[in-house]
Each structure stands twice: as C-alpha cells, then as structure tokens.
Amino acid sequence: MNILEAKDIHKYFREPTEFHVLKGLTFHIEKGKFISITGKSGSGKSTLLYLLSTMDTDFEGSIKINGEEMRGKSNRWLADFRNHHIGFVFQFHFLLPEFSALRNVMLPGLKRAQQPPDEVEHKAYELLKLLDVEDQAKKRAVLLSGGQQQRVAIARALINDPLIVMGDEPTGNLDSRNSAIVFDLFSQLAAERGQTMLMVTHDDEFAEKSDHIIHLADGRIDKQ
Amino acid sequence: MKIAKDFKLAASIAFTHMRAKLKQTIIATVGVAFGITVFIFMVSVMEGTNEFTEDVVFEQSPHLRLYNEIALAEHSILDRAAPSAWNVVHHQKPKDILPNLKDGIRAVEELGKDHRVLAISASVSTQLFYRLGSASVNGRVLGINFENEDALFALGSKIVEGGHEKLATQPNSLLMGVGLARKLNVATGDKLSVTTEKGDNFQVTIIGLFKTGLTDIDNQQSYASLKTVQRFLGVPASYITDIKVKLHDKELAPEIVEELENRYQYSGSDWKKDNSALLEGNVLRNMITYGVASTILLVAGFGIFNILTMMIYEKMKDIAILKATGFSDTDVRWVFLIQAIVIGFIGAVMGLIFGFLLAYATSRMPFESDVMITMDHLPVSFKPIYYISGFTFGILTTILAGYMPSRHAAKVDPITILRG
Numbered sequence: 032m033n034i035l036e037a038k039d040i041h042k043y044f045r046e047p048t049e050f051h052v053l054k055g056l057t058f059h060i061e062k063g064k065f066i067s068i069t070g071k072s073g074s075g076k077s078t079l080l081y082l083l084s085t086m087d088t089d090f091e092g093s094i095k096i097n098g099e100e101m102r103g104k105s106n107r108w109l110a111d112f113r114n115h116h117i118g119f120v121f122q123f124h125f126l127l128p129e130f131s132a133l134r135n136v137m138l139p140g141l142k143r144a145q146q147p148p149d150e151v152e153h154k155a156y157e158l159l160k161l162l163d164v165e166d167q168a169k170k171r172a173v174l175l176s177g178g179q180q181q182r183v184a185i186a187r188a189l190i191n192d193p194l195i196v197m198g199d200e201p202t203g204n205l206d207s208r209n210s211a212i213v214f215d216l217f218s219q220l221a222a223e224r225g226q227t228m229l230m231v232t233h234d235d236e237f238a239e240k241s242d243h244i245i246h247l248a249d250g251r252i253d254k255q
Numbered sequence: 256m257k258i259a260k261d262f263k264l265a266a267s268i269a270f271t272h273m274r275a276k277l278k279q280t281i282i283a284t285v286g287v288a289f290g291i292t293v294f295i296f297m298v299s300v301m302e303g304t305n306e307f308t309e310d311v312v313f314e315q316s317p318h319l320r321l322y323n324e325i326a327l328a329e330h331s332i333l334d335r336a337a338p339s340a341w342n343v344v345h346h347q348k349p350k351d352i353l354p355n356l357k358d359g360i361r362a363v364e365e366l367g368k369d370h371r372v373l374a375i376s377a378s379v380s381t382q383l384f385y386r387l388g389s390a391s392v393n394g395r396v397l398g399i400n401f402e403n404e405d406a407l408f409a410l411g412s413k414i415v416e417g418g419h420e421k422l423a424t425q426p427n428s429l430l431m432g433v434g435l436a437r438k439l440n441v442a443t444g445d446k447l448s449v450t451t452e453k454g455d456n457f458q459v460t461i462i463g464l465f466k467t468g469l470t471d472i473d474n475q476q477s478y479a480s481l482k483t484v485q486r487f488l489g490v491p492a493s494y495i496t497d498i499k500v501k502l503h504d505k506e507l508a509p510e511i512v513e514e515l516e517n518r519y520q521y522s523g524s525d526w527k528k529d530n531s532a533l534l535e536g537n538v539l540r541n542m543i544t545y546g547v548a549s550t551i552l553l554v555a556g557f558g559i560f561n562i563l564t565m566m567i568y569e570k571m572k573d574i575a576i577l578k579a580t581g582f583s584d585t586d587v588r589w590v591f592l593i594q595a596i597v598i599g600f601i602g603a604v605m606g607l608i609f610g611f612l613l614a615y616a617t618s619r620m621p622f623e624s625d626v627m628i629t630m631d632h633l634p635v636s637f638k639p640i641y642y643i644s645g646f647t648f649g650i651l652t653t654i655l656a657g658y659m660p661s662r663h664a665a666k667v668d669p670i671t672i673l674r675g
C-alpha cells in the first residue's frame with residue numbers, strides 16, 4: 032500500500048530570480064518503508080521534504096498522503112493533519128528555547144489532546160529515554176548541546192505516532208554511536224509499527240542501510 | 256471541549272513566554288497601570304471639583320428668576336412719524352424707567368398658586384456704598400422676606416454669626432456677607448452707614464454675618480428686609496425688582512420662563528442660562544481630563560504594541576515550529592493575544608487600585624481655598640462609572656494593541672523561517 036504518492040511535482044522560486052528547483056518529480060512510497068533522499072547540496076532535498084510535509088503549499092502537481100490529496104486544503108486542516116500524521120525533524124533542530132526538553136516533546140501531543148497530559152508526559156519521557164537524553168528532560172532547551180537538541184527534536188517528531196516521520200539530516204549533528212541509535216530506532220519503528228521513514232541524508236552509510244534511495248540531481252530523480 | 260483545551264495550551268505557552276520575558280512584561284503592565292491610575296485620579300478629582308462648585312453655585316442659583324431689564328426702545332419716535340422710511344438713530348439712550356416689576360406683587364401671588372412652583376421669593380435689590388469712617392465699599396443690598404428666601408437658598412444655614420430673627424422687626428438691620436464685613440472690618444452689632452445711588456444716607460446695624468461660599472456674594476452683598484430696602488430707595492411697598500422661583504422639576508425651568516415672560520412682559524432667565532459658563536467649563540474640563548487620560552492609555556497601548564511586536568520577531572522560529580508541529584494559525588494568535596490580555600487585565604486592576612488609593616489620599620488632604628470658602632479639603636468624587644470606564648478602556652486598548660501583532664504572528668509562513 033502506498034502511503035505517499037507524488038505526481039509531477041514542480042517547484043519554482045520566484046525571488047530573487049525565477050528558479051526552477053524541482054522539475055517534475057513522480058514517485059510513490061510504500062507504508063512501513065525506510066526511504067533516504069540523497070543528492071548534492073543545493074539539489075532541492077529540503078525543498079522537496081517541505082512540500083511533502085504539507086508546510087509548503089506553493090507547488091504544481093499532486094501530493095497524496097494516506098490516500099488524501101494535500102493540494103487546496105486550508106491552513107487549519109493541514110496543521111491538524113501534520114499534528115496527527117506527520118512527524119518532522121528539521122535540518123537545524125529547532126526547539127522552543129524557553130521550554131524544557133520534556134515540554135518540547137509534549138507540546139504536539141498536548142495539542143492533539145487525545146490522551147490526558149500525564150500520559151503524554153509519560154510517553155514523552157519514554158521517548159527521551161529511548162534516545163538516551165532522559166537526564167536532560169527538565170533542562171531548558173537552549174542549554175542542551177546540539178546533538179542533545181537533535182535527539183529531543185526526534186523524540187518530538189515521534190510523540191503522536193505519526194504515519195510518516197520526515198527528517199532533514201536528522202543525524203547530522205550526532206556522533207556515530209548516537210547516529211546508530213537513531214537509525215536503529217527508525218528501522219524498528221518502521222518494521223514493528225509500520226511507520227514510514229523519509230530521511231534526507233548526506234551519510235552514505237545511513238542511506239545504504241535504508242530500503243530505498245531517492246537521489247536528486249538537477250531537479251530530477253536520478254535513480255530509484 | 257477541544258477549543259477549551261487549545262485555549263489552555265495557548266495560555267500555558269503564553270505564560271512561559273511572559274515568564275521568559277519577565278522584565279518587558281512588567282514594564283508593559285506598569286505602563287497600563289500608570290495610564291489607568293492617572294485616568295482614575297484625574298477624573299475623580301476633576302469631577303469632584305466640578306460637583307462641588309456646581310453644588311455651591313446651584314444652591315445659590317434660583318431655578319428661574321424674573322426681572323426688569325433696562326432695554327433700548329425697539330421703535331423710536333421717528334418710526335411713528337415716518338413709518339415707511341429707513342430711520343437710523345445714533346447713540347440712543349435707554350429710557351428712564353424704574354427697574355421694578357410692574358404688578359410684581361400680583362405675579363408673586365399667582366405664581367405661589369402654580370402647582371409647578373415649590374417656593375418663591377420676591378426681593379428688591381440695589382447698589383449702594385457701605386461707609387465706615389473714611390472707608391467706602393461699593394456693594395449690593397437685597398431686600399427680602401427672610402422665610403421665603405430661606406426656602407429657596409437655605410439662607411439660615413449660611414449664617415455664621417448673629418442671627419436673622421431681628422431682620423424683619425428691627426428697621427435698618429443687615430445680614431452682611433463675611434467677605435464684605437472683613438473689608439469693612441465690622442462684626443455683629445456694629446453700626447455703619449450706607450449711601451444709595453441717589454445720595455441718601457442711612458444708618459444701619461449689623462445683626463449677623465453669612466457665608467455662602469460664593470465670593471461674589473460674600474464679598475459685596477447684604478440682606479435686609481424688603482421694607483428696609485424700599486425705604487432706602489423711597490419707593491412704595493409694592494415695589495419689587497426680582498422674583499426668584501424654585502420649581503419641583505428644575506428641568507422645566509426654560510419653558511416656564513418663556514411662558515412667564517410672555518404672560519407678564521418681564522425679562523426672565525433660568526439656572527441653565529445663568530450658569531452656562533460654569534456648565535460649559537465643566538464640559539471643557541471633562542474633555543481635557545478624558546483627553547489626557549486617553550492619551551496616556553494610548554501611549555501605554557503603544558508600549559504593549561511595541562513589546563509584542565518585538566517579541567513576535569524574536570519568536571519567529573517558535574511560531575514556525577508550533578505551526579510545523581500542528582498548531583493552527585488561531586492557536587498562535589491566541590498565544591500572543593493572551594499575553595496582551597493578561598498584561599491589560601493586571602495593569603488595569605492595578606491601575607484601579609492605585610487610582611483609588613491616590614484619589615482617597617487626596618480626599619483626606621486638608622486644603623483651604625480663598626475662592627472656595629466653604630471647602631476644607633479637596634473634593635473628590637468616587638463614582639463606580641469612572642472605575643468601570645477606566646477598566647473597559649484599559650482592556651480595550653491593550654486588546655487592540657495586541658491584536659495587530661497577534662494577527663501578524665498568525666500569518667507567519669513557517670517555511671520561510673525554517674529554511675533558515
């Protein structure tokens with residue numbers, strides 16, 4: 032079953048000059064697979080990921096997630112959809128600096144409001160434990176190291192059991208040990224819970240281990 | 256239910272923001288509190304003063320009065336001689352008429368029976384000189400029936416020395432204004448002489464002193480019996496110059512004046528006309544008070560606007576993250592609007608409390624004034640409406656100040672921020 036279908040996606044940047052970044056991408060992703068997106072710097076990996084995450088709505092073509100068309104939906108609908116179904120790890124880990132690590136992880140869960148706050152908190156704590164940062168739970172996010180912040184951000188992406196977890200170089204700041212922990216966690220979630228993993232990476236080793244690679248070059252898919 | 260939860264979550268984020276930016280939050284709150292404090296204080300004191308003066312003045316002001324105005328003849332004799340021509344008379348002189356009310360006594364009797372009239376007092380007034388030794392002071396004397404005048408102006412309660420009892424019985428007795436007595440350096444029991452406009456001299460005795468609080472009256476007026484003043488002027492007992500009336504409903508005064516003017520051919524005036532300068536002054540003072548207070552609140556509102564706008568620029572990344580993880584535009588707007596509302600609410604409540612305390616302290620302050628003779632402390636008004644309007648205005652200003660930055664925050668496109 033296809034969890035995500037992209038059809039003939041074009042993306043233009045109009046400022047400062049018109050720039051055709053993505054030139055007709057068509058692909059599909061099966062549920063529960065671990066997919067890597069590779070390509071050299073500036074090839075449009077992040078741009079593609081933002082489109083797939085529903086945050087960037089300015090494109091041509093069609094994106095269907097879980098059978099639902101993303102084009103033409105309202106901001107509110109998309110925000111709710113992201114909250115329920117998409118976990119996102121940014122290229123530059125972005126936490127809310129004034130909130131504790133634990134609170135950062137909890138916020139999307141509190142927003143979803145499907146479980147009582149103490150259950151959300153418990154779950155957040157378990158995730159931090161899985162990522163080996165539970166000792167930082169009560170610290171304010173600004174005080175954490177880059178790698179710690181990235182792991183907290185990963186925990187946040189997982190809090191609502193999303194259908195798809197998207198990451199923009201989610202292990203970019205991690206040492207090889209933690210990198211391996213994250214990779215194993217992702218593969219495990221994919222295999223056991225059927226969550227789909229979609230990761231942009233520069234790390235060839237990381238990419239080789241995944242189920243599929245989408246390689247971008249010159250705004251097109253090179254090999255799949 | 257979901258909405259309530261969303262709101263609670265937005266509030267918890269808002270409070271975390273405010274705690275992180277405690278100093279700016281406090282400054283914004285103090286700004287609002289200051290605005291409201293000044294508003295409450297100014298309105299209380301201004302209105303207090305207005306009410307005080309109004310009370311003093313209106314107590315001395317009849318609802319309506321009738322008198323005879325010395326007017327120029329509207330038609331000259333020339334008009335009668337040459338009715339079809341254009342007649343211009345330069346430097347026309349007023350007719351030499353007596354300033355008394357024709358058939359005044361009958362008018363008083365008729366008005367006394369009018370069911371709209373509560374009390375009525377007829378009087379004779381004239382200018383004269385008070386003389387004591389070489390001192391000569393220009394002033395007025397008002398011939399009255401004490402009981403009638405008392406019913407209108409509570410004259411009895413204004414007497415600070417001596418008494419009024421002998422006014423009617425003892426010829427040439429005077430009740431004198433305290434200011435006038437001070438100028439002449441006389442006290443109850445003293446004798447002095449008065450000179451009328453015609454040059455007649457009379458020996459008078461002071462039987463008491465009064466104090467109305469109005470400098471104009473206290474510094475130049477005396478009361479005597481009708482008969483005494485009529486004797487000064489050498490006129491018969493039917494001679495009266497003023498009729499003053501107190502009505503059951505003072506709002507009816509203007510129309511009743513008009514009716515009486517037509518009926519008796521007298522000139523008339525009502526309390527609104529007589530005190531129009533005071534009433535207009537009140538309006539002007541109120542405008543200034545509200546103007547100044549609103550300006551201060553507006554400045555406080557602008558402070559909130561600035562602080563929130565700055566906060567939102569600092570928090571662009573946070574806003575983007577919130578949106579990326581599923582917070583809606585509305586949630587984000589609430590995060591910032593709640594901050595404005597909390598600042599506005601706390602600031603307004605603090606402002607009300609400080610404003611009240613300041614006004615209260617002022618009302619306890621001893622204060623003596625030469626102009627307001629009956630005042631011993633600053634008059635302050637404590638009407639709830641000032642507090643209600645101050646609170647409402649403060650909250651409205653802050654919500655307005657918070658609304659625009661919040662809308663801006665809600666519109667932030669997360670992707671442009673997250674791209675870095």
Ligand SMILES: Nc1ncnc2c1ncn2[C@@H]1O[C@H](COP(=O)(O)OP(=O)(O)OP(=O)(O)O)[C@@H](O)[C@H]1O
Nearest residue numbers: 044046047052071072073074075076077078079674
């Ligand atoms: N807002 C923008 N306006 C104009 N051009 C942009 C904008 N954002 C990205 N680009 C351009 O689009 C291209 C793709 O950018 P993108 O960030 O997707 O690259 P990337 O593959 O993620 O690179 P990296 O591996 O360095 O993160 C680049 O050439 C970049 O300069």
Ligand SMILES: [Mg+2]
Nearest residue numbers: 076077122199
């Ligand atoms: Mg990138």
